Structures are given as C-alpha cells and as structure tokens.
Amino acid sequence: MIRTQVGIIGAGPAGFMLSHLLHLEGIESVIIERSQKDHVRSRLRAGVLEQGTVEMMREVGLGERMDRLALEQHALDFRFNNRSHRLDFHEASGGRSAWVYPQYEVVADLMQAREEAGAQIFYDAPVTHIEGLEGSRPTIHFESEGQPLELSCDFVAGCDGFRGISRSAIPDDKLRLYDRVYPFGWLGILADAPPAIQDITWGCHPDGFAMMSIRTPEVTRLYLQCDPDDSPDNWSDDRIWAALHKRLDVDGQPPINEGRITQKAITAMRSFICEPMRFGRLFLAGDAAHIVPPTGAKGLNAAMADIKVLGRSLVEHYKRHDQRWLDGYADTCLERMWLVQRFSAGLCTMVHQFPGQSAFERGMQLADLNYMTGTREGRAVFAHNFTGLPVQA
C-alpha cells in the first residue's frame, strides 16, 4: 500500500497544477494517470488562456516559457452580414487580455516542474475504483504494469476528465447532473499557414459558424461547424477551404490564408455540470465536474479556476487546520461555473446555425451580435467574461 496526503486521479492540466501547488506548500501528492506519458504530453486541445490562468502560471513560477511563447490576443473579430466587427478586449475591459498558449505547452511546463521536484506519477495506470470516501482515509485502487495497486490518502482529487471514474464514486441519489447536447459539432483543422490577421476571428454565417485563430505565427487553428455525426473523411481540403472562405472572408479584410492541412478532427459540443463537486473526501475538479462547448474557450481555464480554489482549501486545512475552505469548495466553484456555463452556452446559441432554425431566430441572433459588438455595454460584458471572471481564492 502506497501512502500520501492527496491522491490525484488524472494528469491533465487540473491534476498536474494541483500537485504542483501542493508541492510549493510542502504538501505531498501522488498522481495516477490512465494514459501513457507521451500521449498526455502531446494531446492537442485547448489553446486560449484567460488573464487569470496566465497570472496563475506566473504566480506558481511557471511563467517564463509562457511569457516568451504565448501570443497576447487584443481583440475578437466577429464577422457577420459581410462585415468585420472588431471587439477590443483592452478597451472594453480596462486592460485585460486573453493569450494563445496551447494546452500541451501548459502540460509540458507542469510536467517538467513536477518531474524536477521528483514527484511520484504513475502513467499507464488506470484507476479502477475508490473506497472509503466517507471515512477518514480513502483508498484509490489502480493497475500498474499489470499489477493491482492501492494508494491510501487523506483526500482524493478527481481530476480525471469527463470520461473519468471519480464522478461515478458519488452515489446516484446524491448526484444531480445537468446536460445539454448541441445538434452540431466542430471540425477542427490545423494548417501550416500564417493567420491572415492576428485577432481571433469568428464567422457567424448562415451556412454555419467558423473560427480562425493564431496557433503560432506560421500555423493557423481553424474550426467549421458541422454535423455532430460527420466524419473528417467527408471534408476534402478543397471543401474545407471553400467553406472557410465563405464563412470567414468579408469585405475590407484580407481573405484567410490557405496552407497544408496537418490535422482534422471532429469535436462534439456539450454543456454539462455535476453537483455536488464534493462527496466526503472526494473533490471533483475540471472536466470531471463540468464541460462547456469550446465556443467560449473556457474548459481549461475553468479547470484551473477550480484548482486554485482546491489548492487554497487544502493549504488552509493542512497549514492552518481551517476546514471552512474545504467545506465551501463546491459552492465556491459551482457559483462561478454556472456563470461560465451561462456565457459559453449563450455564445454557442448566438453564433451557430441550428437545424430548422427560423428566420425569427436568425433575427434574434443578429440582434444579439449587434448589441454585443455595437454597444459599449455589450462589449464590456463580452470582454469581462472572455478574459475571465474572478476566482474567489
């Protein structure tokens, strides 16, 4: 039996960041991860960091590489009715920004810091079940190199993503799940092409949504709304570029740049939230507790916000014997998370074409877009949410 203070399930950004935060405060943890290390290190997912996530990386001593490589985003260019409507974050939010810094770089920074500190991390080690969450010392059961192993700990952090097992350790009669599945997906494309403009660009077109953002000065990340059951094989390069031009190019702006397509994948769109985020000695964080459609670029940032609260709560427990933070963890995170859900679901509804959508519904979408981009109040609300709501920790 292995022993530690905090057992962490999942080596995504949430699990790694929690382990790093605890280490800085002299609190021990062990991470157990189902996938192999190379897979964890190279997963291509989120790309946009809120101001608060960037500040958190700096506060925990991991800002150096990010500050060199991340690309600050000053504005979002909404394109509809064949016009560009540029919403400047700085101007609308009093100096806040968002940054493009891919999730695999955040994970690489955290992984390196944990390895340099000699952290105990089990890769290729699926957790099978958790016991004793209502007692004083829960046990995490997992497999490593074909052997069953047990980790005994004071607390379990369920950072194992949407398809993890932690959430299922909460009895059904204690769990409330809120779910919305959207009738479309995103075809995500990575192309060796310099972005036509530096701003994140959203095309809100009657054919469907499209997005362009800078990944590096030579690589563009692009998305196209598609059927959720579609296959990337149905999208030839010619079809992709034709759809992107149609949905994103507008008068007065340079057309998007084409280049070699290096990746195509389809992502489903979902809003999901689970209450409570705590059961006994189990604390859920990140995608294990909530999923947002990628429209608002909130998933990774919401995971980091949870971890900031959970890290602080565990420090208060171990260092000052104060339980109030742990007791308030779920409510603190859920209150913020519902606001994040509201923003993400609202944006998702505003910019996509729904099957069978009426002309009236399209009129409402355009009115929302006009209000958000064309009034000082609308711009302020968008910029406040997009660059990140405050975290109570």
Ligand code: RFL
């Ligand atoms: P993760 O990253 O899913 O990590 C969970 C880890 O737990 C492991 N695991 C287990 N380990 C042991 N035993 C088990 N039984 C286990 N079951 C699972 C998994 O292998 C995995 O390593 O969750 P975490 O840490 O909460 O982080 C959440 C983020 O990864 C996620 O929210 C974002 O990627 C979402 N997202 C975006 N978020 C943003 O903030 N900005 C974006 O621009 C953005 N774009 C995106 C996205 C997600 C996408 N996809 C593919 C879902 C774009 C896409 C396409």
